[in-house]
Amino acid sequence: xxxxxxxxxxxxxxxxxxxxEDSGKCNTESDIVDFCINxxxxxxxxxxxxxxxxxxxxxxxxxxxxxxxxxxxxxxLSKDDLMTSCRASNSTCCNAYNNNLSIxxxxxxxYKNKNDPVIKPLCSITSVPDMxxxxxxxxxxxxxxxxxxxxxxxVVSNYGKCSLYDSVNxxxxxxxxxxxxxxxxxxxxxTRN
Numbered sequence: 001x002x003x004x005x006x007x008x009x010x011x012x013x014x015x016x017x018x019x020x021e022d023s024g025k026c027n028t029e030s031d032i033v034d035f036c037i038n039x040x041x042x043x044x045x046x047x048x049x050x051x052x053x054x055x056x057x058x059x060x061x062x063x064x065x066x067x068x069x070x071x072x073x074x075x076x077l078s079k080d081d082l083m084t085s086c087r088a089s090n091s092t093c094c095n096a097y098n099n100n101l102s103i104x105x106x107x108x109x110x111y112k113n114k115n116d117p118v119i120k121p122l123c124s125i126t127s128v129p130d131m132x133x134x135x136x137x138x139x140x141x142x143x144x145x146x147x148x149x150x151x152x153x154x155v156v157s158n159y160g161k162c163s164l165y166d167s168v169n170x171x172x173x174x175x176x177x178x179x180x181x182x183x184x185x186x187x188x189x190x191t192r193n
Contacts, residue, residue, distance in 0.1 A: 017079040021087070030128035032141075036062050036094035052123035052138060052164065062093035103133075103140045108148075108190040111170070115189035116149055118171045121163035135162035139192070149187035161187075 026042035028034045035042040035053040043054035053059065069086035077085060122144060128134055131152055139145040144166045153159030168191050174183045 017083040019080050019083040030125065030134050032056055032059065032097050033094050035059055036097065037091055039063055049125045049128060052125050055123065057142060058097050062090055065093055066090040103137050105136060107140060107193055109193055111189040111191065114185035114187055115171055116174065116185045116187045117165055117169035118174065119165060119167060119169045122166050124161055124163040126161045127159050131160050131162060139164050147189065147191045149189050151187040
């Protein structure tokens with residue numbers, strides 16, 4: 001997780017504004033806009049799911065704009081007024097995500113066989129609501145993502161894992177180091193058209 005922007009803010013403004021930077025809570029497990037608006041609360045600790053959301057290009061862009069806003073006060077606003085203004089700008093930046101969201105499953109092709117790439121993913125999400133839709137959304141809105149692997153639970157589809165990749169990799173087989181036997185692939189694999 002990238003905390004560079006937090007460090008700049010904290011060094012400059014810590015305990016100087018009575019208005020907090022965000023709501024103080026993370027309202028969802030997988031909503032990009034909530035993670036963007038409530039960056040400190042949602043991204044304060046590491047997990048694979050949070051890395052995928054907190055490091056999303058839109059979230060990082062809005063975060064940079066927010067930090068720049070706090071560090072640039074040409075109108076000499078009070079610290080509280082500056083925080084209020086920067087929070088409003090950040091909210092507008094973050095909410096633009098929903099306005100520009102165009103997700104089409106036709107933008108990806110499902111590989112005919114199950115596939116679990118043996119390369120390092122950009123990031124992964126696990127056990128979030130609407131896992132299939134969220135995986136498609138994140139890969140669609142992450143420019144570096146060209147493929148994703150999705151495995152969902154047999155009984156509850158929200159249980160599972162989605163990994164985003166910046167290159168296409170068709171694994172031939174994975175061998176269990178203890179038994180020497182092939183491990184069956186479990187993920188559906190999609191590549192960007």
